[in-house]
Amino acid sequence: MGEPAWIGVDLGTQSVRSVLVDAAGTVLAHASRPLISHRDGDRHEQDPGDWLAAVDATLAEVSTPDVQGLAICSTSGTVLLTDQAGAPTGPALMYDDARAGAYLDRIVAADPTRWATSMQPTWALPKILWLLDQAPSGRRIAHSADVVAAHLIGRPVATDTSHALKTGYDLVAGQWPLDAFDTVGLSPEILPEVVLPGTELGRVSETKAQVTGVPAGTPVFGGMTDGCAAQIAAGALAPGAWNSVLGTTLVLKGVSKDLLDDPTGAVYSHRHPDGGWLPGGASNTGAGALTAMLPGADLGALDQAARELGPIAAAVYPITGTGERFPFVAPKAERFQLGDLPDDLHTYSAVLQGVAFIEKLAFEHLESLGAEPVRSVSLTGGAVRSGYWNQLRADVLGVPVELPASADPGYGMAVLAASAGTSLTATAARMVRIDRVIDPRPQDNLATLYGEFVAELDRRGYRG
Known part of the structure; x- marks a missing residue:
């Protein structure tokens, strides 16, 4: 027998990725398979059968006899229906599918105190009501990670608190809000049991062991949504440490001892597997503005020129x-600009600075709700390829930023699996490696421009 290792599976939008990690945090193997999305207006679907085939294929490439466990993450708010055996009965409605917006008023009316400021059309609960209105009786609710776990184990499984959040699960009470669900016509019989991330859901079946190479009897642990998985991979699991994921959009994740109450609904929190909370939020701003405003531009060349x-x-x-x-x-809210943008280079630079300003404003909002002051930020997401942007963000935030060595969500799930029965925070401290730390530099001109930027947001009434 070799050294023990754990597998993390990331069921993303564009691909399934599996990674094998040892106790020291070294990536021993990784594999991926592409996924195809079907989009039509506000609809976005995927075939769950494609997920399962891709999971089998990637596991077969990374698995060894030394695997001690695995965990699965997937996109937040992606949901589908299954039969009583846990097999999918139709397409999955993806995290950004907005077809069920008409159900929002009905949901909020069922429990205004709970959902008036938090519930959104793309959350899982409206989509579930839409799916049930189209489906025959006898169906069960499942999130994408649940379907994959059931596939490996051979029976329906519990879901985790992280995936259950946008389905309406009450994280404070630790239960489904059955009275509100009854009002909207959602029967408790079709709801999965809910457990904490890191809880054993079952063990890999003999049948799937033959297909995947994962030893039969290997524990499958409850996972988390991909944003939380990335936070684990970044090692941002103690108060004051934050993970900022910058890709098409900007997502922040951190830690707080107490639940942060945000009356505006901008911040929501997951349960920390070790106790406490993982507050954060997802912005509609981000690097997507670069491709929208500069279609076809050589962003690499612009980045060098911006430096x-x-x-x-x-x-x-x-x-x-x-x-x-x-x-x-x-x-x-709509896009605006401050200052002159005479060419693509200035537009590029202005977007980078605007994203950094939104990031700073987000941290100020979190601190205003009671979060501990920011002491460090781990940067992940596609934007970290820009060294200039990384330094700019450190300068604007005024705190060191860290670049983790392995920041993908699948890595985070391997760390979660390795922590089963112990502290996730301690396990991550042992396994997660920081590749580089970037210290902030004083930039008085940026501080002045930031004040003007926030004043313009207020002038437009965007901050209430």
Whole structure:
């Protein structure tokens, strides 16, 4: 027998990725398979059969006889129906599918105190009601990670508190809100049991062991949504440490001892597997503004030129559509710019600065709700490829930023699996490696521009 290792499976939007990690945090193997989405207006679906085939294939590439356990993450709010055996009965409605918006008023009316400011059209609960209205009786609710776990184990499984959040699970009470569900016509018989992340859901069946190479009897542990999985991979699991994921959009995740109460609904919290909370939010701003505003541009060349140019006296509020959800809720928010943008280079630089300003404002909002002051931020997501942007974000935030060595959500799930029965925070401290730390530099001109940026948000009424 070799050294023990754990597998993390990331069921993403564009691919399934599996990674094998040892106790020291070294990645021993990884594999991926692409996924196809079907989009039509506000609809976004995937075939769950594609997930299962991709999971089998990637596990077969990374598995060894030394696997001690595995955990699965998937996109938050992706949901589908299964039969009583846990097998999918139709397509999955993805995290950003908005077809069920008409159900929102009905849900809020069932429990205004609970859902008036938090429930959104793309959350799982409205989509579940839509699915049930189209389906025959005898169906069960499942999140994407649940379906994969059931596939490996051979029977329906419990879901975890992280995936259950956008289905309406009450994390404070630790139960489904059955009275409100009864009002909207949701029967408790179709709801899964809910457990904490890291709880054993079952063990890999003999049948799937033959297909995947994962030893029969290997524990499958409850996972978390992909944002939380990335936070684990970044090692941001103690108060004051935060993970900032910057890709198409900006997502922040942190830790608080007590639940942060945000009356605006911009911040929501997951349960920390070790106790306490994982507060954060997802903005509609991010690097997506670059491709929207600079279609076809050579972003690599612009990044190099921006490094040489340095900070400029301009900023773009970097939203691609209409409406903002974090760090403030403003359904009518639209993109704007401060200062002159004479060419693509200045536009590029202004977007980078605008994203950094939104990031800083988000942390200020979190601290205003009672979060501990930010002492460090782990940067993950596609934007970390820009060294200039990383330094700019450190300068604007005024705190060190860290670049983890292995920041993908699958890695985070391997760490979660390795922590079963022990402290996740301690396990991550042992396994997660930081590749580089970037210290902030004083930038008085950016501080002045940031004040003007926030004042413009207020002038437009976006922050209430």
